[in-house]
Amino acid sequence: MAKHIEKAPLEYSMCTGCVSCEMVCSMVHEGYVSPQTKRLFFKAGPVKTMLHEIYTCQQCDDHPCYEACPKKDEAMCIDENGIVYVNEKNCIGCGKCAKACKFTPSRIHVVKSKDKEERKAKKCDLCRTRPEGPACVQWCPFMCLAVSDRLPWEERQETDQS
Amino acid sequence: MQRLDGYAGKILRINLTDSSTEELSTWDYLPDYIGGRGICNKIFWDEVPKGVGAFDPENKLIFMTGPTTATGIPTGGRAVMTGISPCTLPEQYSYGSIGGWIGTVLKYAGYDGFILEGKAPAPVYLLIEDDKVQFLDASPIWGQVVSVTQESIRLAHGADIHSMVIGPAGEHLHRNASITTSNDNTFARAGFGAVFGSKNLKAMAFRGSGKIKAADMEKVFELRKTVGRPERQPNPPVMRESMGHVSNSFPHQWKNGSYACSPGCNSRCQRLLMDSKSPFTGGKVSQTEKCVSVLAFNYTYEHPWGASLFVLDEKNPRTLGQQKSFPHGPDKTDPDWEICSEVYKGDRMDLWGPDFDRGALMMELANEYGIDKWEMIIHYFTWLAMAKKEGLLTDLDFGMEVDVENPAFVRHFIDSMTYRTGIGDIFAEGMARAIRTLGKEKYGDTIYQGRVNQDGVRLDIPVSLEAAWGYSAHWQGRGFQSTPKWLWVANALNTMVNTRDCFNSGHMHVTPDDVRQFLADGPSYSDLLIQRVMENEGASMIKDSVTTCEWQSPDIVWHDMELQMYQAATGDDSMTKEKLDEFAVRSRLLYRAILMRNFGRCRDLEAENVYPFLTYPDPWGEVDTWDEWNDTVDRYYKANHWDPATGWPYRETWERYGLKDVADEMEKLGMLPSPGQAYQRKPDPSVRQEV
Numbered sequence: 001m002a003k004h005i006e007k008a009p010l011e012y013s014m015c016t017g018c019v020s021c022e023m024v025c026s027m028v029h030e031g032y033v034s035p036q037t038k039r040l041f042f043k044a045g046p047v048k049t050m051l052h053e054i055y056t057c058q059q060c061d062d063h064p065c066y067e068a069c070p071k072k073d074e075a076m077c078i079d080e081n082g083i084v085y086v087n088e089k090n091c092i093g094c095g096k097c098a099k100a101c102k103f104t105p106s107r108i109h110v111v112k113s114k115d116k117e118e119r120k121a122k123k124c125d126l127c128r129t130r131p132e133g134p135a136c137v138q139w140c141p142f143m144c145l146a147v148s149d150r151l152p153w154e155e156r157q158e159t160d161q162s
Numbered sequence: 163m164q165r166l167d168g169y170a171g172k173i174l175r176i177n178l179t180d181s182s183t184e185e186l187s188t189w190d191y192l193p194d195y196i197g198g199r200g201i202c203n204k205i206f207w208d209e210v211p212k213g214v215g216a217f218d219p220e221n222k223l224i225f226m227t228g229p230t231t232a233t234g235i236p237t238g239g240r241a242v243m244t245g246i247s248p249c250t251l252p253e254q255y256s257y258g259s260i261g262g263w264i265g266t267v268l269k270y271a272g273y274d275g276f277i278l279e280g281k282a283p284a285p286v287y288l289l290i291e292d293d294k295v296q297f298l299d300a301s302p303i304w305g306q307v308v309s310v311t312q313e314s315i316r317l318a319h320g321a322d323i324h325s326m327v328i329g330p331a332g333e334h335l336h337r338n339a340s341i342t343t344s345n346d347n348t349f350a351r352a353g354f355g356a357v358f359g360s361k362n363l364k365a366m367a368f369r370g371s372g373k374i375k376a377a378d379m380e381k382v383f384e385l386r387k388t389v390g391r392p393e394r395q396p397n398p399p400v401m402r403e404s405m406g407h408v409s410n411s412f413p414h415q416w417k418n419g420s421y422a423c424s425p426g427c428n429s430r431c432q433r434l435l436m437d438s439k440s441p442f443t444g445g446k447v448s449q450t451e452k453c454v455s456v457l458a459f460n461y462t463y464e465h466p467w468g469a470s471l472f473v474l475d476e477k478n479p480r481t482l483g484q485q486k487s488f489p490h491g492p493d494k495t496d497p498d499w500e501i502c503s504e505v506y507k508g509d510r511m512d513l514w515g516p517d518f519d520r521g522a523l524m525m526e527l528a529n530e531y532g533i534d535k536w537e538m539i540i541h542y543f544t545w546l547a548m549a550k551k552e553g554l555l556t557d558l559d560f561g562m563e564v565d566v567e568n569p570a571f572v573r574h575f576i577d578s579m580t581y582r583t584g585i586g587d588i589f590a591e592g593m594a595r596a597i598r599t600l601g602k603e604k605y606g607d608t609i610y611q612g613r614v615n616q617d618g619v620r621l622d623i624p625v626s627l628e629a630a631w632g633y634s635a636h637w638q639g640r641g642f643q644s645t646p647k648w649l650w651v652a653n654a655l656n657t658m659v660n661t662r663d664c665f666n667s668g669h670m671h672v673t674p675d676d677v678r679q680f681l682a683d684g685p686s687y688s689d690l691l692i693q694r695v696m697e698n699e700g701a702s703m704i705k706d707s708v709t710t711c712e713w714q715s716p717d718i719v720w721h722d723m724e725l726q727m728y729q730a731a732t733g734d735d736s737m738t739k740e741k742l743d744e745f746a747v748r749s750r751l752l753y754r755a756i757l758m759r760n761f762g763r764c765r766d767l768e769a770e771n772v773y774p775f776l777t778y779p780d781p782w783g784e785v786d787t788w789d790e791w792n793d794t795v796d797r798y799y800k801a802n803h804w805d806p807a808t809g810w811p812y813r814e815t816w817e818r819y820g821l822k823d824v825a826d827e828m829e830k831l832g833m834l835p836s837p838g839q840a841y842q843r844k845p846d847p848s849v850r851q852e853v
Contacts, residue, residue, distance in 0.1 A: 013396035016430050017345065018422035020386075023234045027379055033234050034373035035270055035322075043321065044345060047309045050421055050434060050448040112371065139383075141390055141428040142397035142420075152396075 002082045003149045005040060005056040005124060005134060012153035013144045015052045017044065021136035021145060028127065028135040036111045039124040040136055043105075054145065057107040057124035059084060065108055065123070068100035076121070085125035093119025165189060167377035168229035168731030169197070173205075174273045174295070176288065178361050179219060179280030181297040188274045193734065194820065196745055197228035197274065198707035199257055202244040203752040205277060206255060207824075212760045216248035216353075217335065217360035219281035226275035227265040228709030229731040232425065233376035236389040237711040238727065239424025241265030241275075247661065248360075249337040249353030249537070251594045251632030254661040254761045255753075258354060259706050261423030262347035263324045270370025282362035287327075289319060291369045300364035305330060307442070307530040308342045315367050316344070327365035328355040329532030331580045335359050337592035338534040346449065347423050350534035351633075351663055353592070377733025385730060389715060389723075390428040399436055405459050405518060408466040409507040412459070412516035419448065429714040438522045441573070442530060449525060454536050459521030461544065464508030465643050472649060472670050473502050473677055498674035508644045509621065509781050510614045513547040513566070520569045527573065531580040536663070538576070540642055541593040541627060541634035546575070548610040548625040558600070560585055594632030602626075615644075615781040622778050630654075630772045633663045639780040647784045648680040648691060650776070654786075655695045655798050658772045661757065667712040668702040670694065686790040692801045700746035707749065748819040751811060755824045758810060758833055765809035769795050770847050788846035807841035810834070 007015065022038040030037045045051040063084045069076035074090040076097055086097075098108040098121060108123045126147070127134045137145045146152055165171070169192070175184040191201045202224040214220040223245040230238025240261055247256035268276070271292050285300035303311050308329040315325045325344045332339035332355030339355030340348040349355070358364070376382045399419040404411045419434035435451035457465060493499065514520075524543070528535040547566045549555050555564050561584050565571045578586025588596045597606040606626040613623045627634045627641040635641040638657075639650030649670060656664050672680075672694050680688045701724075705712055708724045715723055722739050729735060757763035769792060776786040786794075799806040803815040810833050816825035828834045 008396070011398055014399050014419050016397060016420050016422040016427075018427045018430075019425045020234075020428050023426055024383075024386075026373075027234050027382065030373070031379055032373045032375035033232055034371070035267075036371050036373070047312050047316070047344070048346065048440075048447040048449065050346075050419065050436070139386065139428070141394050142430070143394050144397070 002059040002061065003126070003147050004059040005126070005136060005145055006148045006151060007054045007056070008144045008146065008153050010051070013142045015054060015144045016142060017042070017050065017052050018141065020139050020141060021054060024135040024139040025124075028130065029122075036109070036113075037122055038109070039122050041105065041107070041109070055103070055105060055107060056145075057084075058103065059124075059126070060102065064100040064102055065097035068096040070094060070096060079128060081128070083126050083128050084123070085128060086121045086123050088120045091120045093121065095121070097121050097123070166192065166229065166732035166734050167375050168233055168733075170269045170272050170274045170372070170374065172273050173201075173226075174276040174290070176276055176278050176295065177280045178278065178282040178286065178297075178363060181282075181286075183295045186277075193737070194745070195749065196704075196707040196728070196742075197231075198226050198240075198242040198259075198709045199244065199703060199753075200707040200745060200749040201226045201275065202242055202257065203749050203756065206244060207752050207756050209277075210246070210255075210760070214246060214760070216246040216253045216357060219279070219361070221246045221279075221357060221360075223278040223354060223357055223361075224275065225264075225268075225278075227269055228707055230708055230710065230727050232266040232269040232374040233731045234379075234382050234386070234426050235376065235727050235731055236386050236426055236428040237424070237714045238709060238731070239263070239266055239426050240706075240709040240711050241268075242706050242709065243341075243349050243352075243354055245352075245354060245357055247352040247354070248335070248356045249351075249534075249592045249632060250661050251592070252761070254631070255756045256352040256661040257666075257706070258349040258352040259666045259709070260343065260347050260349050261427070261711065262326075262343035262345050263425055264326055264343050264366075264368060265709075266425040267324045267368040267370050269374050270372050271368055272370065272372050278361065278363065281360065285362045285364055287315070287363070287365040287367065289367045292371055300362075304333065304364055308532050309442075309530060311365055312342075312344050315365060319367055319369070323367050323369055325365050325367040327532075328358045328363075329530060329580075331531045331533045331590075332356050332359040333364070334580060334582050334590060336531075336533060336580060336582075336590040337595070338537045340528075340532045340534050342529070342532055345423065346529070348532075348534075351536060351666065353534065355532050376731050378730045381726070381730035385727060386428050388720075397430065399434075405516070405521075406456050408505060409463040410456065410460045410466065410516075414459075414516075414518050416518070421450065424711070427711065427714060431713065435522075438526075439519070441523045441526050447526065449529060451525070454539055455521075455525055458524040458535075458539050459518055460516040461511060461513035461539075461547070462515060463510050464641065466505060466507045467643055467645075469504040469506070470502045472672060474671055474673050501674045501677055506644045506646075506781075507616055509616070509640070510612075511544075511641075512612045513544055515567065517567065517569075520567065520572060523569050524572055524576070527576045527580075531576065533576070533580065536636070537593060537634060540636075542575075542579075542589065543572075544634075544641070545593060545597075545626050548612070548623075549605065549608070551612060552608050552610060552625060554605060554608060554625065558585060592632060593626065593634070594628050597626050597628070619783070621781070621783070624778065629663075629775045630657045631661055635775065636663045636665050637669075638775055639784075640775075640778050644781040646782070647780060647786075648677065648685040648688070650780060651685045651786065651794060652691055652695045652698075654772050654776055654791075655692070655794065656699060658768045658795070658798075659699075659754065664702070666702075667705045668698060669712065670698050671701070686786065686794045687797075689797065689801070692794075692797050695798065696801060699750060700743055703746040703749050704742055707745070744819065748821065751816065751819055751821055752824065754811065755816075755821070755828070759827065759831060763809070765795065765799070765807065766844065768809055773847070789843075792843055805835035805837070805839055807839045808833070808835050812837055 340350035417436040420430040
């Protein structure tokens, strides 16, 4: 897999359920907050556990979402760094990419709207145009998220072992 | 009204009697009433006349978010509910504030708030998905405990549904019944769970797909950074070796985690008790163990606390509103360090000894049945413990031997009042009403002989820790927290003009210099103390309206934080700190107008309600005399431009804040005093003439 967002193991940092990740994702991409436009997915733990999950696009090497796109390279694209991203201008909201995602739940969300123009696939693009990198990583108050090639919890593990 | 960002723009009116809905425009209430409690107060004033009781279908529960909610502004996830409270004694208009997801998801669904009115002919729950509202049959979940109800709703409507539900206590109209959200936040202190029950409303479930836009996204990120001080850090759960604080600490291994109750909160609450054993399933549960819950495990001493909760110093690392430590730690060379760092251990009470399993049981039952934990621990069980030791319970049949240290009795008693069996039927009316039914002089006012201060001196305390309006003590100087006189006098004033325990967002915030001045003036005669109380009441109203979380927002050193949040959310740059303060006074006045018109609020009622508890000594032996207390009340009313004889605002006061219509109504009701009206102070009504 190419680099992608990963959630920290509990022993390193516990997700408090603040969903800052979802919110800032929507804020930096859209300029507003909406559950429809997030590109990573918070799932609250079962009742009374307070143990939450965050589902993210894994940027698969075989990128089935890209392969399934009827407007490949126009709507679902791959950039020079191998990041699979959606060019929304050309996305027709058919949802084939979301269905092709090999993970459950699908890591791609297609906006449901009465307005056809708003029906677009929303998928993590690692904030590829942001100089600061992924907003969810930058703004998680508890460092629960990281890019897979820069995992602080693995660094700590190595330090502990040494 | 010019449309502002940050709002959804609509308020949903839900009539449970005929299953109808109607949409109101939020803009009709802006900019004068901001959001949250501000708009709630206005709606209640406009719509609920005198004579309505808590369980009448005409009672309305009004739920409102603020302009910050769902915008990404940190701490803005909170929301407010108001209505006539069944647990206030007598029943009065009250309020609660809550974290959790409901406010945010409601805004995604397109509404800033909702009004619940009427009564469903049979148990229902509401499903609100965007603009679609369904009234669904609740008979399959009626009777279920909170977690089962929550899970049933998730199974029926999907894991991404957010709910708020009542448990059996609400269904049986227990006056301290709570409403619990699907991430375990509660509206508990106002007993609104019983109002849900009275309306045959078991639950509300929400899903929204809309968007909320803040006006100034750059500013929102700046606020996130500032509120999030210090820098980000990992948050691993840690094993603790002891439970409780300071004097109540006892050895126990437990896993301590952190959680954030609301979407967008970029801070944390640090007392998540993880993996404790559920008395229902035997499995593991995680639940919050904050503040009062500590005493479920061990009530040998009153709740210990640090002055830094109230007394602010920039260099002090843990003031209220800044739960995180400053990276550099405390500056102990600071001359204010001593005053800020003082820790009050509290008086020895000997109510029950350390027992983790019994405490976890008490908390879990409160969670599952949907009962206010505070009243459960601080009023019901303290009373059972003290009354038993004073031999008062021999004539009462509890169905088994009263023993607060016996888990079987804990469960038996909570069961009996939840389901109103046997003597539990009396206690389901709330502790204050139960005591009056049993006979207040014996069952409420008998002195408990087991209270001893840190110097070994025995001090009087009644077996009922009722402080005011039927509520148990909270920062009232004795029984629960041993606050010094300047603080309990301030809190008594705040409580006096309130209808509930006012510490949802109403903790006093003062500086070390303020404290020095209070002590120099004498707490009962300090104009500065009055001024700080009024400012604090205003700050509380602003927090509950904008909305923000008192426990996470550092406004104590950042006085225009709410203003900046409001402006970032709405884009309304015409708002100023002065205007926001003016709003706070207007909204407080409207709250007072409701209490006057609907419930006959006046000076005598207020001063006499609060006074009895002030006659019991604090840990240093300090009390308030009737004259001291009334002198303080005089100053407080005058500072508010209210008539000291009646406690009613003058016409000029109403009109100064744009409430001429209220002044006219008060005139018709004969509640518009003239300045300079003579006032003859009443004699001390207390049964305790000597302390």
